Structures are given as C-alpha cells and as structure tokens.
Amino acid sequence: xxxxxxxxxxxxxxxxxxxxxxxxxxxxxxxxxxxxxxxxxxxxxxxxxxxxxxxxxxxxxxxxxxxxxxxxxxxxxxxxxxxxxxx
Numbered sequence: 178x179x180x181x182x183x184x185x186x187x188x189x190x191x192x193x194x195x196x197x198x199x200x201x202x203x204x205x206x207x208x209x210x211x212x213x214x215x216x217x218x219x220x221x222x223x224x225x226x227x228x229x230x231x232x233x234x235x236x237x238x239x240x241x242x243x244x245x246x247x248x249x250x251x252x253x254x255x256x257x258x259x260x261x262x263x264x
Contacts, residue, residue, distance in 0.1 A: 206244030212254040 202209035208226050215227040230250045231237040237250055245251075 204244055206246050207248050207251045208241065208243070208245050210254050210256070211248070212252045213250060214254075 205226060208214040208228070211228075213229040215229055217225040217227050219225065225240055226243065228237050228239060228241055228250075231239040234250070237248075241248070
C-alpha cells in the first residue's frame with residue numbers, strides 16, 4: 178500500500194495503516210517505542226497510533242502524522258521489565 182499525499186489525505190489517512198508493513202518501527206518513527214503511544218485497532222482492522230500526551234496537552238496531536246522523527250514529548254518506553262518506581 179503506497180501512502181498518498183496532498184490536501185485530501187491528511188492526518189487520519191497517514192496514521193491509518195491497513196497494510197501490516199506500516200507497523201514496522203521505521204514507518205512509525207519515535208512513536209514505536211514511546212511510553213505515550215497507544216496502539217488502537219479499529220473494527221475494520223486499521224491500526225492507529227494515539228499519543229496519550231495529547232489527552233492532557235493540546236500542543237500534541239492526538240494522532241500524529243507518521244513517521245514521527247522529532248517530538249519534544251518523546252520518552253523511551255521502559256522495556257527492561259523493571260519497575261522504574263523502584264529505582
């Protein structure tokens with residue numbers, strides 16, 4: 178699936194990813210391992226990437242255009258399994 182660009186194809190189209198290859202970290206960008214990203218799958222099977230920071234801060238897009246290459250709110254997800262509160 179090739180992503181189209183232009184005025185008619187805005188945020189929602191660029192974020193929707195019915196093609197499974199778009200779910201690769203390089204296609205998503207920083208959101209792939211950000212602690213604020215929430216993956217949402219619609220009833221039709223489309224995948225969307227919600228930024229939880231947008232729920233409390235209007236400066237962030239709820240569904241950012243992908244791939245995200247820079248974000249001041251980016252915080253790498255803790256993947257070690259250790260609870261960071263116990264550090």
